[in-house]
Amino acid sequence: EPEVTQTPSHQVTQMGQEVILRCVPISNHLYFYWYRQILGQKVEFLVSFYNNEISEKSEIFDDQFSVERPDGSNFTLKIRSTKLEDSAMYFCASSVWAKLFFGSGTQLSVL
Amino acid sequence: AQSVTQLGSHVSVSEGALVLLRCNYSSSVPPYLFWYVQYPNQGLQLLLKYTSAATLVKGINGFEAEFKKSETSFHLTKPSAHMSDAAEYFCAVSEETSGSRLTFGEGTQLTVNP
Secondary structure (H helix, E strand, C coil): CCCCEEECCEEEECCCCCEEEEEECCCCCCEEEEEEECCCCCEEEEEEEECCEEEEECCCCCCCEEEECCCCCCEEEEECCCCHHHCEEEEEEEEECCEEEECCCEEEEEC | CCEEEEECCEEEEECCCCEEEEEEEECCCCCEEEEEEECCCCCEEEEEEECCCCCEEECHHHCEEEEEHHHCEEEEEECCCCHHHCEEEEEEEECCCCCCCCEECCCEEEEEEC
16 A cells, blocks of 8 residues: 655754655645644644645744655655754645545654 | 544553544534544554545444534444554544645543453
8 A cells, every 4th residue: 555655753953953854645645744743742733735835834834844845756844943842743644535644754853 | 613622531441342432523614524543653544534425434443433413523433442453543623625634632542451
């Protein structure tokens, strides 16, 4: 079965550094998403992406965050200057017909 | 605005017993409802979804859920728990068929005792 692939599985960074989280969505899907889950909290929506632009974003997705689909297969989330509170599991997802497929996540630790 | 409430952050059952995980939703339009499961160190896997067809939805691994509009509920059940069902379960709601954000509940950790 096709799957969403995320790399790396774990990322450790220093506060203030930039990080890029990478995702390869399922090839025939048209909608792409980033969600995050802070330890012990709900899974939260960050952003959705369709037709090469952001279709919706949450209040969490501020100017420090950006997304890109640089080459038609990868989908990236960039955090420009990480903060301690950005530490979380970040999930990429892609969808078709109301069915979201999630990747295994990238655990981001900001020190 | 849409929201989901899962009653019970932890549920413990014996192997072979009925599993019942509760979910209530709030939505300003007819909702689309989902149950996801998360095994340790893994991503979210879709168990089942309701998208305004049959109110009783059957999913993978023997799980099913019933949409009850009058009760704004979408509880997840399984007649007989297996040890392998131990995981965290999330109920989620969206207001469109695709391209729309999911709003998740807080999750319910299911423990299955031998």
